[in-house]
Amino acid sequence: MTDAQETAADLRTTTGGGPPDDEVSSDGLPIPLLEPREGIPPVVADEEALARVVAAFAAGTGPVAVDAERASGYRYGQRAYLVQLRREGAGSALIDPVGCPDLSSLGEALSGTEWILHAATQDLPCLREIGMVPTSLFDTELAGRLAGFPRVGLGAMVESVLGYALEKGHSAVDWSTRPLPEPWLRYAALDVELLVDLRNALEKELDRQGKLDWAHQEFDAIAAAPPAPPRKDPWRRTSGMHKVRRRRQMAVVRELWEARDRIAQRRDVSPGKVLGDAAIVEAALALPLNVQALSALPGYGQRIGRRQLEQWMAAVDRAKALPEHELPQPGATPAGPPPPRSWADKDPAAAARLAAARTAVSALAEGLNLPQENLISPDSVRRLCWEPPFPVSDASVAEALASYGARAWQIEQVAPALVTALSVTESVTDSATESATD
Numbered sequence: 001m002t003d004a005q006e007t008a009a010d011l012r013t014t015t016g017g018g019p020p021d022d023e024v025s026s027d028g029l030p031i032p033l034l035e036p037r038e039g040i041p042p043v044v045a046d047e048e049a050l051a052r053v054v055a056a057f058a059a060g061t062g063p064v065a066v067d068a069e070r071a072s073g074y075r076y077g078q079r080a081y082l083v084q085l086r087r088e089g090a091g092s093a094l095i096d097p098v099g100c101p102d103l104s105s106l107g108e109a110l111s112g113t114e115w116i117l118h119a120a121t122q123d124l125p126c127l128r129e130i131g132m133v134p135t136s137l138f139d140t141e142l143a144g145r146l147a148g149f150p151r152v153g154l155g156a157m158v159e160s161v162l163g164y165a166l167e168k169g170h171s172a173v174d175w176s177t178r179p180l181p182e183p184w185l186r187y188a189a190l191d192v193e194l195l196v197d198l199r200n201a202l203e204k205e206l207d208r209q210g211k212l213d214w215a216h217q218e219f220d221a222i223a224a225a226p227p228a229p230p231r232k233d234p235w236r237r238t239s240g241m242h243k244v245r246r247r248r249q250m251a252v253v254r255e256l257w258e259a260r261d262r263i264a265q266r267r268d269v270s271p272g273k274v275l276g277d278a279a280i281v282e283a284a285l286a287l288p289l290n291v292q293a294l295s296a297l298p299g300y301g302q303r304i305g306r307r308q309l310e311q312w313m314a315a316v317d318r319a320k321a322l323p324e325h326e327l328p329q330p331g332a333t334p335a336g337p338p339p340p341r342s343w344a345d346k347d348p349a350a351a352a353r354l355a356a357a358r359t360a361v362s363a364l365a366e367g368l369n370l371p372q373e374n375l376i377s378p379d380s381v382r383r384l385c386w387e388p389p390f391p392v393s394d395a396s397v398a399e400a401l402a403s404y405g406a407r408a409w410q411i412e413q414v415a416p417a418l419v420t421a422l423s424v425t426e427s428v429t430d431s432a433t434e435s436a437t438d
Contacts, residue, residue, distance in 0.1 A: 032368075033158075036189040040182065041092050044183045045099030050106070053093045058109035060090035063138065065116045065195035068123045069175040069188060073272070075436070080126040081175035087113075094188060094422075097130050098178070103438040104131030110257045111135055116199045120222050126292040127139035130228060137223050138215075140195060143202040146211050146218070148369035158194055161201050166190055212277075214409040219376075221407060236331055239277040244284050247327040252284040252321035254328055259315040275312070283316055336379065353385040357422035364417055376414045380404040384418060392422045 044050050057064065083103065086092040095103065115134035117123055120142040127133070144152035144161075151157070155166045170187040177184075206212040231237070235257035244250055257280060264271040274336040279299025288294040291313045295301070300309060337343075341352035361381060365372040372378070383404055389396035398415045406414075 017267070025050045030163055033164045033166055033190055033193065035186065036092055036193055037093050040185050040189055041094050041144075043094050043180065043185065045096040047100065050095065050100045051282065054092075054106050054109045056090040057087050057093070057106065060087035061114050062088045063114040063191040063196060064110055065199075066123070066127070066132075066134075067191045068126050070126055071174050073172070073270050074174040075176050075270060076268050078126050080123075080130060082180065082188055083127070083130070083132070084188050084192045086195065088196070092189050092192060094185060102131055106131040114138055114194045114340070116140060118157075118195065120219075122193075125227065128161060134159070134223055136425040137219050138199050139219055139222060140198050140202060142218055142222075142374075143199075143206060143215055145374050146215050146370050147202060147205050147209060154191065157187055157198060161205075162197055164194065184292065196203065209372075214407075217407040218306065219408050221405075233328075238279040238280055243281055247257075247317065247329070248322075248332075249284040249287065250328045251322055251326075252287065252316050252381050253280055253340050255315040255319040256280045256283060256312060263311075274337075283312065287314070287320065288316060337382050340382060343386075347386070353388065353422055354382065356424060357381050358386050358419055360417040360421045361414060364414060366411070376401070376406060376410050377404070380406055381418070385422070388422050392419060394419055397422070 010221065021200045039193050043051075044053050048415065054259060057330055064087040065083055067084040069084075070078050071081050072078065072435040074252050075302075080097045083095040084092065085095070085106075087258075095106075097103065110132075112135055115137045117137060117139055120137055120139040140157060141152045141154070149157065149160065151160070155168045158164055158166050167187060167190070170184050173184060175184075180188075183362055203212065203215075206215050232252075235254045238253055241253065244253055260275045260280070262270050267274070268299055276299050279297070281293060281435075282297045282299055286293070288297065291306075292307050294313050294316065295304070295309055300312065302314075336348075338346060340354060342352075343354060358381065361372055361376060365375045380401055384397065394415055397419050398411045401411045401415060401418075
């Protein structure tokens with residue numbers, strides 16, 4: 001039994017958290033979690049029922065477990081189609097954001113309360129859309145990463161830390177379905193059933209490892225992060241875009257992508273269900289002359305009707321008719337350093353710095369038992385090595401890392417090792433330069 005599992009067992013004994021003690025396995029195998037403690041709560045879908053939930057959760061105590069279900073791959077966008085909550089004194093609640101599209105009253109009632117989420121950055125955008133924004137949070141997935149767990153999915157964490165098995169068969173269903181089937185609602189309620197217990201066990205484990213302050217810094221950064229800005233030229237992210245080289249072909253991708261997006265938004269379906277990325281790229285590469293030629297391409301076969309083919313052909317024709325000055329330019333060079341694979345040719349000294357820095361970060365992460373990307377973002381390391389501060393010192397490296405968004409605990413852990421890596425490679429480079437001069 002791991003330290004975190006022992007902590008969880010202590011919690012279940014002292015607080016009554018989790019399923020009843022008589023369900024605990026004597027053979028060490030995880031116990032299937034089949035039903036919520038108080039049964040499946042009714043779905044809240046009107047303002048009167050929502051007001052009762054708001055009052056109950058405002059009167060509850062301790063942190064609140066929060067989860068949201070989307071219809072990714074089925075509907076346009078990433079809106080929430082079910083919100084699940086659980087809090088001591090309030091029990092569990094299932095809220096339908098279709099019937100109750102404004103949950104700002106619930107968000108306000110929980111202001112100042114710690115929210116427990118698993119993989120918070122996935123759910124926060126859709127929760128923000130319906131008026132739910134935490135002021136403080138605890139991310140159980142990120143806590144698992146910092147604590148060194150090899151598998152950090154919710155099911156894996158509940159099993160390894162608490163000893164219970166969650167049924168995960170409904171994670172990818174169409175949550176826009178109405179009415180929601182009872183097995184889906186049971187699954188949804190169980191997703192928040194043990195989040196408080198998991199949070200408490202992970203907090204004790206992080207404290208034991210001396211990483212609790214690190215976790216709080218990470219959670220605070222997530223809670224304070226502004227909404228992500230809209231992507232510029234999202235059509236450039238079409239899968240297979242690397243095959244498209246000519247500007248006229250890029251214009252076809254752009255016209256087809258934008259036409260597909262308009263249709264998908266109007267129909268409220270996933271864009272991939274309207275036209276696949278592969279089909280967009282095929283048309284761009286082929287530049288078909290007419291509907292017949294388009295229909296012969298992969299992705300435009302018998303399942304697509306004549307009217308649909310004509311609208312896709314119209315998009316291709318619009319791209320073909322554009323004057324040269326209106327064609328899209330090749331993708332702008334992203335801000336920051338070039339891809340590391342080109343560093344050896346462009347700047348051998350920078351390549352040497354990066355190799356030394358990566359080795360140092362890898363050793364540190366292994367010693368701290370956490371993923372390298374959680375110790376410090378790879379992009380921060382690349383930026384530092386491409387354009388190191390001058391002179392290289394603890395203070396200058398710390399300042400540079402902070403400007404890239406590194407948290408204080410990360411800077412404290414990695415700055416000394418990165419200073420050494422940068423200094424050593426600078427010395428090597430200087431010696432090589434002097435030898436070449438002599």
